[in-house]
Amino acid sequence: EKFDYKDNFERISYNGPAINGASPKILIPAFPGTNCEFDSAKAARDAGFNPEIIVIKNLTADAITDSINYFANAAKDAQAIFLPGGFSGGDEPDGSAKFILAFLRNPKVTEAVENLLYKNDGLMCGICNGFQALLKSGLLPYGHIIETDENSATLTFNTIGRHQSKIVRTRVCSNKSPWLAETKVGDVYNVAISHGEGRFFCDEAQIRKLAANGQIATQYVDLKGTPTSDILFNPNNSAFAIEGITSPDGRIFGKMGHSERYDQGLYKNVAGNYEINMFKAAAKYFA
Template sequence: AEVSSLPLINLDFNKLSESIDAWVKEIEQSQILIFSGGFSAGDEPDGSAKFIVNLLKNQKMKDAVHTLLQRDGMILGICNGFQALVKSGLLPYGEIRDLDENSPTLAHNAIGRHISQMVNVKVVNEDSPWLKGMKGLEYTIPISHGEGRFMASEEVLTELYKNGQIATQYIDFDGNIAHGMPFNPNNSLFGIEGITSLDGKIFGRMGHPERFAEGLMKNIPTANYHNIFKNGVEYFK
């Protein structure tokens, strides 16, 4: 894949407007839009998600993202990127929209602090180009976040389950869904680590598969590469 990575320059109104126009131009000629993980402003409440959501709600950006999806484009969000997808409405609704009291969210970890460790996750649904051919496979990947606790009402959780939108779940050493420490360190409901939109084109997760590389994590024999990126690229070949 050819990657175009643009900074958001917000030193003043004019530079911000120029940045948004540049982003829109790139999105218009792209097939995949990715919001990566990373700290912003010390990962204060909502982390960088609040800034990404504000940007996504700009009408130019909103139109560009919706047009991308309408022409069969795909979106991926990791960690803070996942937070942005959830808090913009792109997950689980598949569109940028205002949220209400019934919308799912990502809250502070139950332990009340940042957590950085390895976790085991299982792909439970592959009805997504990002996860094609991976159902039932287990991966050991890094996490690093302070607000990764997926929260939703029982009604929303049931709907996500029925729709097959629950994509990846935290599991224990025996392969069972993990509902708390240490295997589900943020205490996400139903062990949810990642979800998709209804059509599977949008995927968001808390784990960091991009942080794996051969030669790293040698003390974690089960560490492996959950190569969702390869799937995303091959979808368009």
């Protein structure tokens, strides 16, 4: 279903906390199975961020504790957190993002994330595996790390029953998020996808609520720019063709498509606009 959004949603300011000319710092935790941390760091650096990849170690209990403490301390001086794609924990047991979810729900990490977002006016984003973690933690669509249940929005297995990897078209439905400040409602962007569990699913009442609040950020669309369930364009058969959503205030953004993988000179054989400039927009928030 196509929602005729208008660019009139209440937003948080696009002028975030100034950091005296320094590059804003973005933390990129790399979990066992993460495989997009270097692409993410390059995209963030090129856009004006100072990225720090933090390897989350789990060989021993002490290593996990050290990783938790390091991340929590690093978050005190950071402006943003980015959860990259991959297959954390091998997507086992019983589905994706379990390891990231356990990490986020550690009390020290939860406090650090909440403080960065709401005391320090920070931003957060997750792509693919990171989007899965944001949903399963409650950060999306609610904006806080909470206990979710079987009725909560989630990402589940593609209806085709296997991994999908291709270029798709996505349409901006709402640009209330600072991550989408460089876009206009109705803009269509090409993006690479690569996942086995990317089908957004929740009941229709929740989807209507997300739509009314402008939290449906991007949808899969066909060649006419119309949201669709056609597997040629909506590779996982996401409900209402949803590719990305935001938190109620827009400061947290999650999506399936790998916008961080695009660079000049790539995908020349597939025509389209790939430059959604989400990292650039987020960096400008702190200018």
